Amino acid sequence: MIFAPWEKLHYAETHFKFKLPWSLLYRAWPEIIADMAFQAVPGETPVLWIVLRDANRFPVTLEQAKVTIAAQDAPRSAWDVREIQLNIEATQQFEFHPLPLEGIQPGRYCIYAEIKVKRASDGKGRTFKRWSLPGLRAEPLTLQVLSEALPKAPGYVAGEMHCHTHYSADHVEFGATPEVFQQAAKAVGLDFVCCTDHAYDFAFTAEDYTREALSPAPRFQALKDEIAALPESYPLLLAGEEVSAGNSKGENVHMTVLAPDEYLPGLGDCGRYWLDNMPTRKIPGHLSATKAHCFAAHPMQPMGIIEKFVFRRGYWSHKDLNLDATHKIRGIQFWNGMQDEGFMLGRQWWIDELGKENYLLPIGGNDAHGDLNDTTAVGFPLFTLKYSRDHVFGKVRTVVKLDKARGSGREARGAGDEAQSEGVVARDTMDGLSLEALNEAFASDNCYITDGPALWWERDGKRIHFHARCTNDMGGCFRYIRIFGRKRKLDGKIADKEVVDMHSMVLARASSDITMDFEDYAYLRAECKTADGHFALTSAAKVG
Numbered sequence: 001m002i003f004a005p006w007e008k009l010h011y012a013e014t015h016f017k018f019k020l021p022w023s024l025l026y027r028a029w030p031e032i033i034a035d036m037a038f039q040a041v042p043g044e045t046p047v048l049w050i051v052l053r054d055a056n057r058f059p060v061t062l063e064q065a066k067v068t069i070a071a072q073d074a075p076r077s078a079w080d081v082r083e084i085q086l087n088i089e090a091t092q093q094f095e096f097h098p099l100p101l102e103g104i105q106p107g108r109y110c111i112y113a114e115i116k117v118k119r120a121s122d123g124k125g126r127t128f129k130r131w132s133l134p135g136l137r138a139e140p141l142t143l144q145v146l147s148e149a150l151p152k153a154p155g156y157v158a159g160e161m162h163c164h165t166h167y168s169a170d171h172v173e174f175g176a177t178p179e180v181f182q183q184a185a186k187a188v189g190l191d192f193v194c195c196t197d198h199a200y201d202f203a204f205t206a207e208d209y210t211r212e213a214l215s216p217a218p219r220f221q222a223l224k225d226e227i228a229a230l231p232e233s234y235p236l237l238l239a240g241e242e243v244s245a246g247n248s249k250g251e252n253v254h255m256t257v258l259a260p261d262e263y264l265p266g267l268g269d270c271g272r273y274w275l276d277n278m279p280t281r282k283i284p285g286h287l288s289a290t291k292a293h294c295f296a297a298h299p300m301q302p303m304g305i306i307e308k309f310v311f312r313r314g315y316w317s318h319k320d321l322n323l324d325a326t327h328k329i330r331g332i333q334f335w336n337g338m339q340d341e342g343f344m345l346g347r348q349w350w351i352d353e354l355g356k357e358n359y360l361l362p363i364g365g366n367d368a369h370g371d372l373n374d375t376t377a378v379g380f381p382l383f384t385l386k387y388s389r390d391h392v393f394g395k396v397r398t399v400v401k402l403d404k405a406r407g408s409g410r411e412a413r414g415a416g417d418e419a420q421s422e423g424v425v426a427r428d429t430m431d432g433l434s435l436e437a438l439n440e441a442f443a444s445d446n447c448y449i450t451d452g453p454a455l456w457w458e459r460d461g462k463r464i465h466f467h468a469r470c471t472n473d474m475g476g477c478f479r480y481i482r483i484f485g486r487k488r489k490l491d492g493k494i495a496d497k498e499v500v501d502m503h504s505m506v507l508a509r510a511s512s513d514i515t516m517d518f519e520d521y522a523y524l525r526a527e528c529k530t531a532d533g534h535f536a537l538t539s540a541a542k543v544g
Helices: 177-190 216-228 281-289 306-308 341-355 417-422 435-441
Strands: 031-036 047-053 060-071 080-091 095-102 107-119 123-131 143-144 156-164 192-198 236-246 252-256 293-295 330-338 361-365 375-378 386-387 398-403 446-450 454-460 463-471 477-487 505-509 511-519 522-531 536-537
Touching: 031 107, 031 143, 047 177, 060 095, 080 095, 095 177, 095 536, 107 454, 156 177, 156 330, 156 361, 156 435, 177 192, 177 216, 177 236, 192 216, 192 252, 192 446, 216 236, 236 281, 252 281, 293 361, 330 341, 361 398, 361 446, 398 435, 398 454, 446 454, 454 522, 454 536, 463 477, 463 522, 477 511, 505 511, 511 522
Parallel strands: 156 192, 192 236, 293 330, 330 361
Antiparallel strands: 031 047, 047 095, 060 080, 060 107, 107 123, 107 143, 156 398, 236 252, 252 293, 375 386, 398 446, 446 536, 454 463, 463 511, 477 505, 477 522, 522 536
8 A cells, every 4th residue: 555655645544544553643533625626717606525535434414514705815804604504414435515605706715614514423523624634724725716717729628637536545545536526627627637547546446445356447447437427528537547657677657548448557556565566567568558648647756765665666768758669658747736846857858858859748737636726645654644735636737739620619708809819718619529639639749738828839831929828817917938949950950958039028918929930940839937927838849
């Protein structure tokens, strides 16, 4: 089982005791967490979710929720306090109960949630503020209700490329249901979600995370079936995987897979075999076993000595991209929820590969296990929990360009002529979005990754047009828009280093455009940052 204190943060499981008689985290109550999407686009009602795990072991009645909605800088007398009667009998292993919060106007808010429950075993009542997790402060939820639609390039779709459902569950973590992710995706303005559950979690039973399932394929199929049974088809949800694969050094690295037809095995660093952590299958073996698009996941994320030597985890390298094979790695997910050292190292590796004329796609995701607003996790096993806002569902998104026929349609209604001509596309234009369309999009070279602004390019003969858009919700202007590129030498090779072009802008308007001639460039790409710190970067636009 994975129980290392350096693991990423997720919904926290506190009931596992390693067969010990004690744990400082153990409570005879289910895990209860109040969660909600971090933002709501215009037209979407914010929903607060009451999340429960292990109510099958510790049944409770959810009696009442008290929700206090505090607008930023508003006096306490102006806070909106709502008391909601629930009377819900909670008896299942995983439960997610929605509480829609109608009538919240655009702005920034802190949301305080108190949940009154009664335990079935002895009738004891408790009121939990935000969560039932021991030792953690009752941090408020944060919510931004947007005043304008999120900017998005016309004909593009935005998605979450790395997240985990309740099928990624073990002794210290668990995720959300596909239904919760679909509703959260609507709230934050996504068109699709790729659920990338751990390959090794499919291989173990939900009842006992140390007991191998007879076959992992039925559990992978169960995720597909749960997605297929969703009452709505939009946003589109896909059953993918995060596979533990062997790199060229025989170490475990993680690879996300966009909706493979069949389950791909990868148990190398699942931790359930203690020191026996050899990779199940190497990267080329996985690539030859599927036609699905595959991406290097958080390839340069720093790790501790114990993680490296006990779990045999390593880093990706140029050789691992399988670039000489028919099926190769399609992109690098170096933006994994935050711009930390792993982001900087991963982006540099991507840039180095561009210098070798390997035009891999930049991919962004969040590695969210539920985690709609913030993240909680086991800090030190049996002793402490921890809290962060680093891996939040839908915060970092990958935006890809669809085929022209698929991307055309009605523009955003009520957004005005300027918005219609500059790339705010209504959700109903993406009716019929499919896996086939996404596979075509990721086979192309045109995408951008962002936590807010739109930044994209268009080819026009020997020119590239870069477009940047942000809204007042993001500060209303850009700190900078930078154009990067590598020039081609006289011998046909490209320069060792990128240059920042003189056409770059500082303190640019919310709607800005830059046109570049290719001249002697091998490729061009762009990055931008808004006034309040939101960031985006594009894939590389190569000559031809």
